[in-house]
């Protein structure tokens with residue numbers, strides 16, 4: 001039994017960020033996973049707004065992944081927190097996290113959808129897993145409609161996807177320069193919100209094995225996407241995020 005309820009879109013990388021923080025803290029929660037649009041009502045009923053993750057706790061509801069990380073931190077001893085107490089380190093963690101949330105997350109999402117949506121079988125499979133049966137059946141029957149809604153909602157077209165890919169690569173370059181000295185963590189010598197946020201939001205560009213149950217395996221990807229994923233994986237930033245998944249997720 002748990003009194004924590006996490007409303008998600010199961011394959012969302014912002015939801016993965018929240019799950020990572022909760023799992024790492026050993027907090028038990030019930031995840032209610034829904035498809036995009038079907039998530040609106042459960043998110044509202046839990047006290048959130050339009051986007052997920054939404055975490056309903058006994059005292060309040062949090063509708064943003066960063067707020068969830070802060071809430072989890074307040075339940076941990078300082079050495080285990082994702083936001084360090086030291087002022088300078090904390091400011092650096094927050095700067096990276098904000099950049100990843102604002103730039104990397106949307107860029108990776110649009111680029112990944114741009115590749116996956118034309119791949120009907122695989123995308124249907126990803127969307128049908130981990131959600132209630134009625135939603136899985138609805139997406140099976142109405143996939144072309146769902147695909148069009150996502151395309152329009154996220155302005156997915158070849159030009160916007162190319163811009164998003166360039167933006168994602170730019171952030172990967174910044175992280176690559178920061179970790180090129182072989183460091184394990186972006187800031188200081190322990191895991192922080194900067195690391196968890198980068199690895200989670202980059203996960204649809206890297207396909208770490210530990211995230212397969214929410215997405216799919218790398219070898220199931222369409223060839224063009226797989227070769228871009230391999231390019232991301234081969235960068236110092238990609239290798240650093242994959243290490244985080246192996247050692248800290």
Ligand SMILES: N[C@@H](CCC(=O)N[C@@H](CS)C(=O)NCC(=O)O)C(=O)O
Nearest residue numbers: 012013014050051052053064065066
């Ligand atoms: N800043 C938010 C962003 C979350 C976000 O963009 N979630 C997406 C899923 S990846 C969502 O709920 N989209 C549904 C919608 O906008 O209708 C956070 O960090 O929680």
